Amino acid sequence: MSVMQQATSISSSGSGFLGQNTFFNTRYSSSTKELSIKVKTKNSGICKCVAATPPPPPPPNEKQQIAYKTNVSRNGNMAKLQAGYLFPEIARRRAAHMLKYPDANVIRLGIGDTTEPIPEFITSAMAKRAHELSTLEGYSGYGAEQGEKQLRAKIASTYYGGLGIEENDIFVSDGAKCDISRLQLLFGSNVTMAVQDPSYPAYVDSSVIMGQTGQFQTDVEKYGNIEYMRCTPENGFFPDLSKVSRTDVIFFCSPNNPTGSAATREQLTRLVQFAKKNGSIIVYDSAYGMYMTDDNPRSIFEIPGAKEVALETSSFSKYAGFTGVRLGWTVIPKELLFSDGFPVAKDFSRIVCTAFNGASNIAQAGGLACLTPEGLKAMREVVGFYQENTQIIVDTFKSLGFNVYGGTNAPYVWVHFPGQSSWDVFSEILEKTHIVTTPGSGFGPGGEGFIRVSAFGHRDDVLEAAKRFKQLYK
Amino acid sequence: MSVMQQATSISSSGSGFLGQNTFFNTRYSSSTKELSIKVKTKNSGICKCVAATPPPPPPPNEKQQIAYKTNVSRNGNMAKLQAGYLFPEIARRRAAHMLKYPDANVIRLGIGDTTEPIPEFITSAMAKRAHELSTLEGYSGYGAEQGEKQLRAKIASTYYGGLGIEENDIFVSDGAKCDISRLQLLFGSNVTMAVQDPSYPAYVDSSVIMGQTGQFQTDVEKYGNIEYMRCTPENGFFPDLSKVSRTDVIFFCSPNNPTGSAATREQLTRLVQFAKKNGSIIVYDSAYGMYMTDDNPRSIFEIPGAKEVALETSSFSKYAGFTGVRLGWTVIPKELLFSDGFPVAKDFSRIVCTAFNGASNIAQAGGLACLTPEGLKAMREVVGFYQENTQIIVDTFKSLGFNVYGGTNAPYVWVHFPGQSSWDVFSEILEKTHIVTTPGSGFGPGGEGFIRVSAFGHRDDVLEAAKRFKQLYK
Numbered sequence: 001m002s003v004m005q006q007a008t009s010i011s012s013s014g015s016g017f018l019g020q021n022t023f024f025n026t027r028y029s030s031s032t033k034e035l036s037i038k039v040k041t042k043n044s045g046i047c048k049c050v051a052a053t054p055p056p057p058p059p060p061n062e063k064q065q066i067a068y069k070t071n072v073s074r075n076g077n078m079a080k081l082q083a084g085y086l087f088p089e090i091a092r093r094r095a096a097h098m099l100k101y102p103d104a105n106v107i108r109l110g111i112g113d114t115t116e117p118i119p120e121f122i123t124s125a126m127a128k129r130a131h132e133l134s135t136l137e138g139y140s141g142y143g144a145e146q147g148e149k150q151l152r153a154k155i156a157s158t159y160y161g162g163l164g165i166e167e168n169d170i171f172v173s174d175g176a177k178c179d180i181s182r183l184q185l186l187f188g189s190n191v192t193m194a195v196q197d198p199s200y201p202a203y204v205d206s207s208v209i210m211g212q213t214g215q216f217q218t219d220v221e222k223y224g225n226i227e228y229m230r231c232t233p234e235n236g237f238f239p240d241l242s243k244v245s246r247t248d249v250i251f252f253c254s255p256n257n258p259t260g261s262a263a264t265r266e267q268l269t270r271l272v273q274f275a276k277k278n279g280s281i282i283v284y285d286s287a288y289g290m291y292m293t294d295d296n297p298r299s300i301f302e303i304p305g306a307k308e309v310a311l312e313t314s315s316f317s318k319y320a321g322f323t324g325v326r327l328g329w330t331v332i333p334k335e336l337l338f339s340d341g342f343p344v345a346k347d348f349s350r351i352v353c354t355a356f357n358g359a360s361n362i363a364q365a366g367g368l369a370c371l372t373p374e375g376l377k378a379m380r381e382v383v384g385f386y387q388e389n390t391q392i393i394v395d396t397f398k399s400l401g402f403n404v405y406g407g408t409n410a411p412y413v414w415v416h417f418p419g420q421s422s423w424d425v426f427s428e429i430l431e432k433t434h435i436v437t438t439p440g441s442g443f444g445p446g447g448e449g450f451i452r453v454s455a456f457g458h459r460d461d462v463l464e465a466a467k468r469f470k471q472l473y474k
Numbered sequence: 475m476s477v478m479q480q481a482t483s484i485s486s487s488g489s490g491f492l493g494q495n496t497f498f499n500t501r502y503s504s505s506t507k508e509l510s511i512k513v514k515t516k517n518s519g520i521c522k523c524v525a526a527t528p529p530p531p532p533p534p535n536e537k538q539q540i541a542y543k544t545n546v547s548r549n550g551n552m553a554k555l556q557a558g559y560l561f562p563e564i565a566r567r568r569a570a571h572m573l574k575y576p577d578a579n580v581i582r583l584g585i586g587d588t589t590e591p592i593p594e595f596i597t598s599a600m601a602k603r604a605h606e607l608s609t610l611e612g613y614s615g616y617g618a619e620q621g622e623k624q625l626r627a628k629i630a631s632t633y634y635g636g637l638g639i640e641e642n643d644i645f646v647s648d649g650a651k652c653d654i655s656r657l658q659l660l661f662g663s664n665v666t667m668a669v670q671d672p673s674y675p676a677y678v679d680s681s682v683i684m685g686q687t688g689q690f691q692t693d694v695e696k697y698g699n700i701e702y703m704r705c706t707p708e709n710g711f712f713p714d715l716s717k718v719s720r721t722d723v724i725f726f727c728s729p730n731n732p733t734g735s736a737a738t739r740e741q742l743t744r745l746v747q748f749a750k751k752n753g754s755i756i757v758y759d760s761a762y763g764m765y766m767t768d769d770n771p772r773s774i775f776e777i778p779g780a781k782e783v784a785l786e787t788s789s790f791s792k793y794a795g796f797t798g799v800r801l802g803w804t805v806i807p808k809e810l811l812f813s814d815g816f817p818v819a820k821d822f823s824r825i826v827c828t829a830f831n832g833a834s835n836i837a838q839a840g841g842l843a844c845l846t847p848e849g850l851k852a853m854r855e856v857v858g859f860y861q862e863n864t865q866i867i868v869d870t871f872k873s874l875g876f877n878v879y880g881g882t883n884a885p886y887v888w889v890h891f892p893g894q895s896s897w898d899v900f901s902e903i904l905e906k907t908h909i910v911t912t913p914g915s916g917f918g919p920g921g922e923g924f925i926r927v928s929a930f931g932h933r934d935d936v937l938e939a940a941k942r943f944k945q946l947y948k
Contacts (some may be wrong), residue, residue, distance in 0.1 A: 025897065037914075048900075065484045067809070067811060068750075068782040068809070068810045068811070068814070069753070069812070069813055069814075069815055070749075070753045070754065070755050070783060070810070070811060071664060071722075071752065071753020071813050072661075072663065072723070072753065072812055072813060072814060073660060073665075073722075073753070073812060073813050073814075074663070074813070074814055074821065075660060075662030075665075075821065076662070076664070077662055078662070078824065078825075079823045081824065082630070082825065084824065085824065085827040086553065087826050087827075088619075088827055093754070093897045108526065110934070111616065112614045113616045114614040115613070115614040115615065116613070117607060117608045117609055117610060117612075118608055118613070119608065120608045122608075123604045123605055123607050123608040124605070124608075125599075126601075126602075126604040126607075126836060127601035127602075127604040127605050128601075130597045130598075130600040130604060130778065130840075131597055131601050131602040132594075133591060133592045133597050133600075133799070134591045134592055134593065134597040134598075135591055136593045138591075139589070139590070139592070139795070140512075140590040140798050141587040141588045141589065141797035141798050141930075142585065142587045142797045142798060143798050145562075174800075174834070175831050176646055177829075177830070177831045178829065180829075180831035181659070181830075185550060185655070185659070185684075186552070186684060187546075188549030188550065188551055188552070189663065189685065190516075190547065190549070190550070190686065191546060191547075191549075194670060196685070198777065199602070202828060203826045206828060206829060208657060208773050209825070209828060209829070209899060211549070212664065239881065244915075247725035248546040248547075249546070256926060275544075276542075278545065279543070279544045279545020279546065280546065281544050281546050308542040308544070309544060313633070321613070321615065322605070323615035323616045323831075323834060324607075324614050324615050324616060324617050324832070324835035325607070325834055325835060326648075326831060326832065326833070326834045328834075335541070335542070336544070337541060337542070337543045337544060338543070338544065338546055338547060338548035339543055339544060339545050339546060339547050339548070340543070340547070340548055341541065341543050342548045342553075347548065347549065347552045348558065350552065350555065350558065351552075351683070353558065353559040353561075353562050354559050354655065354676060354679045354683060355649075355651075355652065355654075355655035355680060355683070356651070356652055356655075357648070357649050357651045357652060357797075358798070358800065358835050359800070360648070360798070360799055360834040360836070361798035361799060361800075362600060362604070362799060362834065362836050362837070363834050363836070381579075389805060391642040428909070439554055457613075465802060465862045
């Protein structure tokens with residue numbers, strides 16, 4: 001390789017650091033294998049950038065050098081995790097399938113990823129905010145880590161008005177999944193937790209990473225030290241609390257991902273009483289609240305006494321198609337106290353100030369637009385569209401004679417395949433219909449024998465999927 | 475309050491959950507203090523929303539009820555933290571000062587918050603991306619948690635070209651501060667860490683929160699179990715490695731926040747050798763790399779052997795004014811292995827898949843624009859502007875006879891006030907000149923006797939600040 005060629009390739013490297021009006025003088029040392037570039041810049045004199053060229057690969061018959069290892073032990077909690085996070089696993093299988101069938105029209109009803117464009121009213125607000133960042137009057141740097149005041153106030157009044165939740169109880173975030181892990185950081189490794197079984201995988205996985213759990217027990221497919229609250233058709237997907245041991249933290253999601261079930265006011269009242277009796281903290285995930293059609297609470301704070309035992313997390317992801325934009329929130333009432341009386345919200349505020357730097361200001365502008373009357377109307381249309389998809393899927397499986405759950409209050413349909421391995425059913429569906437779903441056991445042992453079909457998709461894809469399911473299971 | 479009035483206020487509450495074509499029938503029960511609204515919607519029949527009105531406050535002479543406490547112990551690590559995170563503390567004092575002097579023109583040279591508008595080339599790209607999210611072809615939902623492929627590739631080639639760093643070694647994030655905590659989550663509570671003293675507070679605070687440290691020792695102002703590597707004018711702000719005990723992780727920031735110093739190639743070579751000898755992992759913070767004017771490495775990966783002992787984190791915050799937009803990255807070479815040979819990058823990938831959901835797609839579009847030739851030029855102009863500010867501040871303090879450090883390779887000026895308490899100097903400056911700075915001891919005991927003056931500000935503010943400093947210290 002000529003020196004000039006190397007100079008060209010190296011000069012483009014690290015060019016992000018170089019200033020204007022630069023002049024190059026290159027020298028290559030074959031002994032040290034270093035290409036040395038003396039760079040003269042207009043302002044700062046000689047500025048030398050040395051890029052070490054990687055050593056040439058050893059000849060094929062030479063023994064491979066043993067890789068250097070640091071002396072830092074791998075985090076034992078990471079080692080407990082059984083596999084990759086569920087949805088990248090699904091994505092891997094999908095990708096492998098697409099390699100196998102490059103011409104197949106693969107329909108994705110697996111991960112709950114929104115597909116429909118964001119209403120213009122909302123994206124225009126974000127574009128406007130982006131443009132404003134180029135103006136003196138409109139530019140803003142660091143925002144409050146808890147979120148922009150106006151947005152916090154609007155979330156409080158829109159979703160929690162009349163429930164005694166105030167602006168400063170709201171913590172704006174880049175999404176519920178991220179908040180779950182920050183909440184785990186808050187709680188620390190010495191708390192015990194309970195989850196519904198099946199449940200959204202981030203609760204269990206973040207608990208393992210935080211060191212709250214024991215090893216994975218392959219016979220029962222559960223991590224030690226987690227209380228799994230079985231939710232089945234038999235118990236109406238609400239756990240038998242008389243059989244649940246006390247834990248410090250109880251994760252509860254309603255409308256539920258993955259089963260699509262929604263807890264009634266009576267059930268949630270019992271849950272709050274259970275938490276109060278045990279002095280536990282409920283982490284209530286209401287990310288699908290706007291999908292509720294039945295007469296059930298949308299927020300845990302509709303239940304008397306909940307403010308003393310619960311915090312709630314939610315998201316714009318599935319309402320406004322913000323899965324890529326990244327915006328959500330967590331509500332922590334002032335009344336929620338640790339055993340020593342210290343307010344949970346105070347520690348969470350410290351967490352977001354240290355581990356986070358606020359949601360993107362552009363995303364927050366989008367959130368504000370979402371919460372105007374026009375934005376709310378637009379979000380309801382988005383939700384309505386996916387609700388119609390859900391109905392198509394429900395009708396399809398019902399017409400085929402399956403026992404079908406969920407779908408009424410959430411964009412997820414929970415289809416029973418009794419006696420079958422859900423990964424096998426997942427694989428068969430993928431292989432024979434080119435439809436990606438999610439195997440129920442990916443959500444916990446309580447999901448075995450079920451398949452979750454998500455309703456996020458273009459209408460024609462959902463209709464096509466319905467046809468293919470009818471063909472497969474006729 | 476009339477029933478209708480209450481109906482209006484309650485109906486606006488939780489309205490985010492209500493559908494179109496809703497009809498209200500309200501009833502107020504004075505015994506249960508519940509306002510019950512029967513809502514008939516077009517699709518779903520009667521849908522009842524009950525908002526519990528908060529109980530009236532007790533009469534003044536009634537004993538206050540004892541607040542309910544859960545039985546969840548507060549995280550002992552949170553309790554170790556001595557105060558709020560540093561910059562919100564500064565902000566509190568600033569706010570108090572502004573209440574005291576409502577007419578004062580307070581100039582903020584405290585937190586390093588960018589002030590100048592983002593170049594239009596970059597915000598236009600973000601606005602374009604926002605608009606595209608409203609189109610079928612342009613909409614995207616969940617992105618890869620590690621970042622968009624194109625952006626990862628561009629970061630790799632722009633900043634690490636020729637250094638053997640590839641696209642998939644790059645993890646795009648919502649900023650370096652957020653990455654620091656995700657890295658701590660990765661490392662877990664059983665690692666020991668070393669920091670420069672003084673240092674950016676997020677390293678120590680995240681370590682405390684993760685449970686890696688002992689209690690705070692007020693006599694020495696240090697947390698137990700952290701190795702503080704003293705950096706002073708006497709040692710050229712590079713620690714005497716012969717006096718540093720082995721730790722698993724070494725945080726190193728260059729160009730340095732807060733001292734503004736930059737490590738030389740020779741020093742970094744010794745650091746890498748030190749890490750290799752000890753089997754440690756360097757977490758290299760290069761967020762100010764583009765401010766380097768001297769002939770020093772911008773990236774740790776310019777040092778031979780670094781890929782086996784280091785990872786690097788950086789950010790668009792101080793290059794493109796993205797402090798509110800939120801975009802950064804972390805580089806983890808494939809060669810970086812835990813003691814059992816497990817690749818660090820693999821665990822970090824699992825962390826970002828579980829605890830994170832990707833940086834905002836709009837911010838990532840901005841990042842891509844930043845890394846075009848035009849964008850790089852624009853960023854250099856932004857950096858150049860703040861560098862000019864820095865020079866004004868350096869000249870000011872030098873002309874007043876102070877010993878001044880930093881400023882050449884970073885937008886921070888580290889001014890020595892020997893024998894004085896930095897919080898006292900901070901307070902005096904604030905009180906007498908209405909300028910916010912940052913007390914050096916906020917960055918660790920090694921910062922005592924120093925004040926950090928940040929160079930992020932409008933030019934006229936910086937010039938005015940210079941005048942006021944000259945007045946105060948003439």
